[in-house]
Amino acid sequence: MTLAGWTLAQIATVFGIGAMGITGLYLLKMRRREVVVPFAALWERVTRESETRRLWRKLRRLLSWIIQLAVLAALCFALGDPRPSSWLRDPVTLAVVVDRSASMAGPSDSEPGSRLDAAMARVRAALEALGPADRVVVIAAGAEVDVSAPLGVGPEARANLVPPTPQPGEADLTGALALARNAVAGQPGPKILIITDGALDEAGLFATQTCMASTIPCVLHRVTGPPDNLAITAFAARRYPHDREHVEVLTEFANLGDTAVSVVLEVTADGVSVGQRQLTLEPGTQARQILPDLDAARARFVAKLRSPQGRPLAGPLSDDEAYAVVPPLRPYEVTLVTDGTDLFLEAALLTLDDHVRLRGIGPDDAVAGHPSLERADLVILDVADGPVPSPLPDAHLMVFDPWRRPDRAFPLELAREVRRPILTEQDRKHPIVSHIVLKDTNLARGTTFETEPGDQVLVRTLGEPIVVLRERDRGILALGFDPRQTDLPLRVAFPLLVANAVTYFERLQAGFVASVPVGSTRELSLSELGLVDEGVTRIQVTAPSGAQTTVPVDRGRVRLRALEPGFMTLEAVDGSLPGTQVDLAVNQANVAASDLRDRTDQLDLQADAMAGPPPGAAPVADDPIWMTLLLLVAGIVAVEWFSYHRRVTV
Amino acid sequence: MSLRDRLANLRPREGTEVVGDEDLFDEGFMERLELLQVVARRLFRGQYRAERKTRKVGSGLEFADHREYSPGDDIRNLDWNVLMRLEQALVRLFEEDEDLPIRVIIDVSESMTTGHGGKLRYARQVGAALAYVGLANLDRVGLTCMSGSIHETLPAVRGKGRIFRVFEFLRSVPTGGGTDLRAGCKRVAAESSQPGLTVVLSDFYDLAGAFDGLNMLRFRKHDPVAIQVLDPVEADPRQLALRGDVSLVDVEGSERRDVTLTARTLAAYAQAHQRFCEQLAASCRSRGIPYFRAPIEVPFDDLVLRMFRRGGILQ
Numbered sequence: 001m002t003l004a005g006w007t008l009a010q011i012a013t014v015f016g017i018g019a020m021g022i023t024g025l026y027l028l029k030m031r032r033r034e035v036v037v038p039f040a041a042l043w044e045r046v047t048r049e050s051e052t053r054r055l056w057r058k059l060r061r062l063l064s065w066i067i068q069l070a071v072l073a074a075l076c077f078a079l080g081d082p083r084p085s086s087w088l089r090d091p092v093t094l095a096v097v098v099d100r101s102a103s104m105a106g107p108s109d110s111e112p113g114s115r116l117d118a119a120m121a122r123v124r125a126a127l128e129a130l131g132p133a134d135r136v137v138v139i140a141a142g143a144e145v146d147v148s149a150p151l152g153v154g155p156e157a158r159a160n161l162v163p164p165t166p167q168p169g170e171a172d173l174t175g176a177l178a179l180a181r182n183a184v185a186g187q188p189g190p191k192i193l194i195i196t197d198g199a200l201d202e203a204g205l206f207a208t209q210t211c212m213a214s215t216i217p218c219v220l221h222r223v224t225g226p227p228d229n230l231a232i233t234a235f236a237a238r239r240y241p242h243d244r245e246h247v248e249v250l251t252e253f254a255n256l257g258d259t260a261v262s263v264v265l266e267v268t269a270d271g272v273s274v275g276q277r278q279l280t281l282e283p284g285t286q287a288r289q290i291l292p293d294l295d296a297a298r299a300r301f302v303a304k305l306r307s308p309q310g311r312p313l314a315g316p317l318s319d320d321e322a323y324a325v326v327p328p329l330r331p332y333e334v335t336l337v338t339d340g341t342d343l344f345l346e347a348a349l350l351t352l353d354d355h356v357r358l359r360g361i362g363p364d365d366a367v368a369g370h371p372s373l374e375r376a377d378l379v380i381l382d383v384a385d386g387p388v389p390s391p392l393p394d395a396h397l398m399v400f401d402p403w404r405r406p407d408r409a410f411p412l413e414l415a416r417e418v419r420r421p422i423l424t425e426q427d428r429k430h431p432i433v434s435h436i437v438l439k440d441t442n443l444a445r446g447t448t449f450e451t452e453p454g455d456q457v458l459v460r461t462l463g464e465p466i467v468v469l470r471e472r473d474r475g476i477l478a479l480g481f482d483p484r485q486t487d488l489p490l491r492v493a494f495p496l497l498v499a500n501a502v503t504y505f506e507r508l509q510a511g512f513v514a515s516v517p518v519g520s521t522r523e524l525s526l527s528e529l530g531l532v533d534e535g536v537t538r539i540q541v542t543a544p545s546g547a548q549t550t551v552p553v554d555r556g557r558v559r560l561r562a563l564e565p566g567f568m569t570l571e572a573v574d575g576s577l578p579g580t581q582v583d584l585a586v587n588q589a590n591v592a593a594s595d596l597r598d599r600t601d602q603l604d605l606q607a608d609a610m611a612g613p614p615p616g617a618a619p620v621a622d623d624p625i626w627m628t629l630l631l632l633v634a635g636i637v638a639v640e641w642f643s644y645h646r647r648v649t650v
Numbered sequence: 651m652s653l654r655d656r657l658a659n660l661r662p663r664e665g666t667e668v669v670g671d672e673d674l675f676d677e678g679f680m681e682r683l684e685l686l687q688v689v690a691r692r693l694f695r696g697q698y699r700a701e702r703k704t705r706k707v708g709s710g711l712e713f714a715d716h717r718e719y720s721p722g723d724d725i726r727n728l729d730w731n732v733l734m735r736l737e738q739a740l741v742r743l744f745e746e747d748e749d750l751p752i753r754v755i756i757d758v759s760e761s762m763t764t765g766h767g768g769k770l771r772y773a774r775q776v777g778a779a780l781a782y783v784g785l786a787n788l789d790r791v792g793l794t795c796m797s798g799s800i801h802e803t804l805p806a807v808r809g810k811g812r813i814f815r816v817f818e819f820l821r822s823v824p825t826g827g828g829t830d831l832r833a834g835c836k837r838v839a840a841e842s843s844q845p846g847l848t849v850v851l852s853d854f855y856d857l858a859g860a861f862d863g864l865n866m867l868r869f870r871k872h873d874p875v876a877i878q879v880l881d882p883v884e885a886d887p888r889q890l891a892l893r894g895d896v897s898l899v900d901v902e903g904s905e906r907r908d909v910t911l912t913a914r915t916l917a918a919y920a921q922a923h924q925r926f927c928e929q930l931a932a933s934c935r936s937r938g939i940p941y942f943r944a945p946i947e948v949p950f951d952d953l954v955l956r957m958f959r960r961g962g963i964l965q
Contacts, residue, residue, distance in 0.1 A: 032897040032908055038761035038884055039855040040900030040907065042926060046919045047898075047909040061895075 005081030005626070015076040019069055026065045067640065071633050078629035091133035093151075093187035095180035096123055097173070098164060099196035100142040102588060105166035105316035106197070106596045108225045116166050118223040119195040125614035126193060127161070130154035137183045141176030142167030143519030143563055151183055168318040168565050168588045169519035171196070173204040177211045177218075184216060192218040193611055197225060198598030201590075209603050221611035222598060228257030229315025230281065231594030235303045235322035235587060236515065239296055239329065244355060247326050249274075249291040251303045255281035256595050257314065264306050267291055269298035278308055299326050299583060300567055319594040323567055323585040324515060328530040332506050335359045335376035337366040337389065342382050344489030348498040349380070356502060363387065378505045384482060396475045396505040401482040403447040412468055412478045413450035418461060421446040421481070425460035432469065432477065432500045433458045436493035444485035449478060475508050477501055515585035516568075518593075521561040526553065529570060530582045536575030543568055544586065562586035674774060675817045682951045683782045683813075716740040751806050751844050752784040752791045753872075756820075757852030759797035759829040760901040762879070767825075768946045769879045773851040774820045775950040776877065780849055781816045783954070785809060790846075793819055796834035798902075799827030803841065828902040829856040835863030839870035848872040851944075853879050854930055861933045868937060875940045877953075878927065882945050885927075886920040888913070 003011075037043055104116040123138060127149075130136060136157045138149035148164055149157040177192070184190035192211060200208065211218040234252035239245075255261050260282050267275040275291040301324040307313055313320055334356055336349060349358050359372045366373060366381075366389040373379060373393040381388060381399040388399065388408045402410040403417070423438045438459055448464035451457060458477075459467035466480040481488075488494045516522055526533035533556035542548050544566020550573065551558050562568060568584040588594065719728060719739035727741040754777045762770040777793060784791040785808065792806035793816060804819040831852060838848065848867050854860040854876070867874040883889055893916075898907045909915070927943065934941035944953050 032895050034899055034906070035892065035896045036764065036899050036901050038764040038853065038881075038901050039923075040898055040902075041857045042855075042922055043898050043909070043919060044907055046922050047907065047915060 002083050003080040006076075006079045008080070011076045011080050014079070015073060018072045018076070022065070022068045022072060026061075026068065030061065064640075067636060071636050074629045074633045074636075078626035078633070080626075082625045089131070090189050091131065091135070092189035092191055093184045094126065094130070094134065094136045095184045095190075095192045096126060096136060096138045097176045097180050097192065097194045098123060098138065098140050098148070099171045099173070099194075099200075100140045100164040100167050101171035101199070102166055102168050102316045102318045102593045103197055103199035103596045104223075105318065106199075106225050106229065107314065108223055110223070114166065115197045115223045115225050116164065118225075119197075119221075120163055122195055122221055122223070122614055123161070124158070127154050127158050129615035130157075134189075135187065137180070139176050139180055139183075140164035141171040141173050143169040143172060144561075145172055145175045145179055147179075166316060166318070167519075167563065168593070169517065169563075169590060170201045170593045171204055172519070173200065174207040177207050181211075181214065181216055190216045192216055193221060194218065195221045195223065195611075196600070197223050197596065198600035199593075199596050200599055201592040205599060205603060208600065212603070212605065212609050218609070219611040220600065220605065220609055222600060224598065225596065226257070226314070227596040228259060228261075229319070229594055229596045230255050230257070230261050230263055230305055230313050231315070231319035231591070232303055232305060232322040232587075232589060233286070233591050233594070234589055235301070235324050235585075237294075237301050237324045237326050239327060244329050244353065245296050247294050247296045249294060249301055249303075249324065251289045251291075251322070252286060253281075253289075253305060254286040254591065254594075255283055256591070256597075258283050261313075262308050263313070264308050265289055266304050266306065268302045268304075269294065270300050272298070274298070274301075296326050296329075300585075301325070315594070315596060318518075318565060319588045319590075321565060322587045322589055323565060324587075325567065325583040325585050328582065329355055330530065331355050331357045332502070333357050333359070333375050333377045334380065334502060335361060335372045335378070335393075335395075336380045336382065337361055337363055338380075338382045339363055339384050339386055341384060342484055342489075344494060345380070345382055345483060345498065348489075348495035349502075351495055352499060352502055356506075363389070366393070368393075378502060382483070384484060394474070396477075396508065398477045398479075398501050398505070400479050401447065401485075402478055403480070404482065410478070411476060412455070412470060415448040415450045415464060418446050418448060418464070418466075418480075420444065421448075421461035421466060423459050423466065424462050427456070427458050430456065430458050430469070432504050433467070433497065434500065436496045436500070438488075438493060441491065441493070442487045443481050446481040448480055471508070475505055477505075515587050515589070516560065516562050517590055518562055518565055518586060518588050521559055523557050523559050526556050526558060526572075529584060531570065531572055531580055532575065532577050534576040536572045538573040540571045540573055541568060542571070560584075674771065674821060675778060679775065679778075682949075683779060686779055686783065686951045686954055713742060713744060715743045717743060751842070751846035752780070752789050753794060753806070753838065753842065753846060753848045754780055754791070755794045755796060755834065755838055755848060755850045755852075756823075757797065757829060757831065757834075757850070757854075757879075758795045758800055758823060758825040759827050759852075760825075760903075761829050761853055761855045763825055764901050765881045765884060769853055769881055770825060772944065772946040772950060773877075773879045776879075776944065776953060777849070777851055778813075778816060778820055779950055779954045782810075782813050785813055785816075791816070794834075794838050795820075795823040796830075796838070797825070797827035798830035798833070800824055801834060801837055803838075829853075830859065831856050831863030832859030832866065833863075835866045835874075839867050839872060842870070842872070845871035846873065847875065849875045849877060851877045851879060853881075857926075860930055864934065864939055865937065868939060875942070875957075876930070876934050877942045877944050877957075878930065879944045879946065880927070882947060885923045885945075886916075888916045888920060892916070 098119050100116060104119065105114050108115045108118040110118050127136060130153070132153065135151055135153055136149070137147065137151040138157060138161060140146045140148045142164070146164065149161040152160065180192050184192065194208060194211065208220065230253060232251060232253045234250065237247045237249045239247050249267055251265060251267065253265065260280055262278065262280045264276060264278045266273060274294055277289055279287060281287055303322045305313060305320040332355055334349065336346065336358065338345065338360060339362065346360070361370065361372050363383045363386040368391055373395070376393060376395045378396045378398065379393045381397060385404050387405050388402055388410060390408055402412070403414040406414065421443050423441050426433055426438055428434055446461065446466055448461065448466050449468045451465050451468055454470070456469040457465040458469055468478050470476045483489050483494070526536060536553050538550050538552055539558060540548055540550050541560065544564050551560065565586050565588055568586050569581055570584060571581045572578050716729065717740065719741050723741050729740045729742050732738055732740050756773050756777045758770060762773060781791045781793060788808065790806040790808045793804040795802045802823045804816065807815060831854065835850065850864060864874045864876055893911050895908070895910045898909055931941045942953065942957055
C-alpha cells in the first residue's frame with residue numbers, strides 16, 4: 001500500500017489535532033444535561049430498574065467516541081490517497097485461456113470438484129487481482145473456442161464471466177491461443193495465461209510451445225489431478241462379409257491410470273442389452289471385446305463402462321460411453337463386358353452375394369455414357385479378341401488379356417507376349433490371390449506388363465508380371481491371359497479369384513463412415529454416409545441433444561462438426577429422395593483426449609514460463625480507495641445521524 | 651397548550667420560574683366567577699343560606715327533642731302542654747342553625763411551581779373560585795397556603811365583598827419549600843377552632859405523607875376534599891422529546907440522579923405516576939374523602955362545576 005497523497009507525517013498530524021478536538025467534544029458530550037423534575041422520588045423508583053444497563057450505556061458512549069475517531073482516521077487516510085502497489089504498475093491486458101477439454105472433467109488435487117473447477121478458481125483469482133486500469137478476456141478452449149468473458153476491466157469480466165463446462169474431445173488450443181494473441185495484441189501490457197491440466201494432444205503442446213516462444217508474454221498454470229481413467233478408445237459395428245444380415249461389434253477400451261480397475265462393459269442395441277462382460281484391466285493395458293453374430297436389424301449400438309459396484313468410474317464420463325451404427329447395406333454394381341462366350345466367368349459372378357448387382361453388356365455397347373458403365377462400381381472386361389473400350393469406364397476395372405489387340409491403348413504397358421507361360425510366382429498375401437493356387441494352371445498364351453512404381457505384381461511368369469494391380473484414382477486389375485485359353489475356369493481357383501477381386505474392389509470403394517470424432521470438422525461425402533446424393537443441396541442435421549441445423553451440400557460433400565457424443569441424424573432436405581435419413585455416431589474415442597496425464601513436461605518449460613501462485617485480491621477493484629473511504633465515512637455519519645435523531649445514540 | 655409550550659415547560663431549571671401574578675385574577679377571571687356563581691345558585695336552588703344544620707342543639711327554630719327539666723333551664727322552653735297533661739316537666743330542645751366554615755388549603759411548594767408554575771396558578775384560581783362561591787353563599791371562608799417552609803393563613807371572612815381580600819392574599823403569598831402535607835394539614839387542624847369543609851389543593855407529590863395530611867384533617871372532624879392538580883406533561887413525560895443521559899434534579903432539592911431516559915423509562919414513569927394517583931384516589935375513597943383530579947388543561951370553572959355536580963362539597 002502506497003500513499004499517493006499526503007505523507008504519513010502530515011496525516012498523523014491532522015489526525016492528532018482532529019482526535020484532540022473530537023475527544024474534547026466527547027468530554028463535553030459526556031456532561032449530562034440537568035433536568036428539573038417535580039417528583040424525583042417517583043423517578044428514582046422507576047429508574048432503579050435500569051441500573052443494570054448502565055455499563056452498556058457507558059460502553060455505548062465509548063463506542064461512539066471510537067467511531068468518531070474511526071471516521072476521522074478514514075478521512076485522514078483518504079487524504080493520503082492510498083493505492084495498492086498493484087495499481088502503481090503499468091496496466092496489463094490479460095488473456096486467460098482455460099482448457100475445457102474432456103480431461104478437465106477429471107478430479108483435481110487441490111479442489112474438491114473437477115480440474116475445471118480448480119481452473120475457474122484460478123481464473124477468478126486472476127480477475128480479482130486486476131487493477132482498475134487492467135483489462136482481461138477469458139477464452140474457453142474446448143473442441144470449439146468460446147469467449148467466456150469479453151475484453152473488459154475486472155469487474156465487468158467478473159460480472160460477464162460464463163463458467164465453461166468440459167467438452168468432449170481435445171482442446172483446440174491452437175485456435176484459442178490465436179484468438180488470445182489477437183485480443184491482446186496492440187493493447188498495453190499484453191499477457192497470456194494458459195490454465196490447463198497438461199493433458200494435451202500434439203497440436204495443443206505445439207500451440208503452447210509456440211505461445212511461449214512468441215513476443216507476447218505467456219505463462220502456464222497447471223491444475224493437476226490423478227491420472228486414473230478408463231476409456232473406450234474404439235467402438236464399431238460391421239456386417240460380416242459373408243453374412244450381411246449379421247454384425248459383430250468391436251469395443252476397445254484402455255486403462256490409462258496407474259491402478260488396476262475392475263469394470264463392467266455393457267453393450268446395448270436400440271436400448272436392448274446384447275452383451276455384458278466384467279473384466280479387470282491392469283494399468284496401461286488395453287482390452288478388446290467382440291460381440292459376434294448380432295442381428296443387423298438393430299441399428300444403434302451403445303457401449304457403456306461402469307463399476308461393478310455401481311460407483312462412478314474415475315475420470316471424465318464422456319469416454320465411458322461410445323456409440324456405433326450398423327452400416328447400411330448398399331448394393332455393389334458390377335458390369336460385365338463380354339461377348340457372351342465365357343460362361344465360366346458369368347457363372348462365377350452369379351455365385352456372389354445378393355448385394356452384388358450384376359449387369360452384362362456386349363463389347364459394342366461398352367461406350368462412354370452407357371448407363372451400366374456410368375453406374376458401375378466395378379467393370380469386368382472380358383472381350384476375348386474384341387477391342388478394349390476406349391475410353392475406359394470410370395470405375396474399377398478387372399481386365400482379362402488387355403493386349404489381345406495391340407491397336408488399343410491400355411494404362412499398363414505391354415512388355416511382351418509369352419507363349420505357354422508358366423505361373424511361377426504368386427503373392428499369396430494379397431487378398432486377390434490368397435487362398436488359391438495358380439502354379440499348375442495351363443495357359444496357351446499370355447502377355448506380360450511393364451510395371452510402374454506403385455504397381456503390385458500379384459502373379460509372375462518366370463519373373464515377369466502377368467497379373468498386375470494398379471491403384472491410382474481407381475483400381476485396375478490386369479490379367480495377361482484370356483480365361484478361354486486356359487484351364488483356369490475348370491479349377492476351384494477361378495471363382496475364388498473372381499470373388500476375391502470383387503470383394504477387394506468393393507472394399508476399395510468409399511467406406512461407410514461409421515462414426516466421427518468429437519470436435520474436428522470433417523468433410524464427408526453423402527455417399528459415404530449412405531445417403532443418395534443426387535440433387536441434394538441441403539441436409540438437416542439433428543444433434544444428439546436434439547438441436548437441428550441445416551447444412552449446405554457442395555457437390556455431394558458436406559462439412560460437419562460434432563460437439564457432443566451420441567447419435568446424429570442426417571436428413572436430406574431435397575434431391576431425388578428427400579426425407580431420407582441416416583444415423584451417424586459421434587464418439588470421443590480418442591486416447592489422447594482420455595489420457596489425463598500431464599504432458600507439458602515434454603515442453604521443457606523454463607521456470608518463468610510457469611504462473612506463480614494465485615495473486616491476492618486487490619482491496620478495491622473499481623474506484624480509488626479514498627473514494628471508498630469517503631463513502632465509508634458518509635455511511636457512518638448517516639447511520640450516526642439516523643440513530644441520533646432516533647434517540648438511539650444520544 | 652401546544653407541544654412547543656410543553657417542550658419549553660420542562661427545560662432545565664427553567665421550569666421553576668413562576669409566571670407573574672398580574673393577570674391571575676383579571677377581568678376575564680372575574681366574569682367566569684360571576685358565571686360560576688349563577689350556575690352554582692341554580693344547583694343550590696331551594697336551600698337556605700347559612701342554614702346548614704349542625705348536630706348541636708341550641709336556639710334554632712326547628713324542634714329537635716325533649717329532655718327533663720333541670721333547675722336553671724329557661725322556663726320559656728318548658729313544654730307546658732306536656733306538663734299539664736302528663737305532669738312531667740320537659741323542656742323543648744331545638745336544632746341550632748350555624749354557618750359551616752370553609753377552608754381552602756393551597757400547596758405552594760416548589761413542586762407546584764414547575765412548568766412555569768402552571769399548577770400553582772391553577773390551584774390559586776380554583777381556590778379563589780371556591781372561595782368566591784362560598785362567600786357568595788354567606789359562608790365563612792378561610793385560606794391557607796402552606797409548604798414545608800411556608801404557612802400563611804387568611805382568617806375566615808364572610809361576605810361576597812371580601813373576595814378581593816382573598817385575591818390579594820393569594821397574590822401576595824410566597825411560594826417555595828418542600829411538599830409536607832402532613833405537617834401543613836396538622837397545623838391547619840390545630841389552628842381551626844371549628845372544623846368544617848376543608849379543600850386541599852395540591853399535587854400530592856409526597857410519597858410519605860400525601861394521604862396522611864388528609865387523614866389528619868378527617869381525624870380532627872374536618873370534612874376534607876382532595877383536589878390533585880396535575881400537569882399532564884409531568885404525568886406522562888413521553889410527550890416531551892426528553893431522551894438520553896440526563897441528571898434529574900428534584901425541584902425541592904433532593905440529590906441529583908444520573909439516569910438514561912429511554913422510551914421504556916418514560917413509559918414506566920407514566921405508569922408509575924398513574925399508579926400513584928390511583929392509590930391516592932383509592933385511599934380517599936376508602937375513607938369517604940371526595941377526590942378530584944384536576945389536570946391544568948381543564949378550565950378551572952369546569953372543574954368547580956364538576957365538583958358541584960358530583961356533590962359532596964359546598965352543599
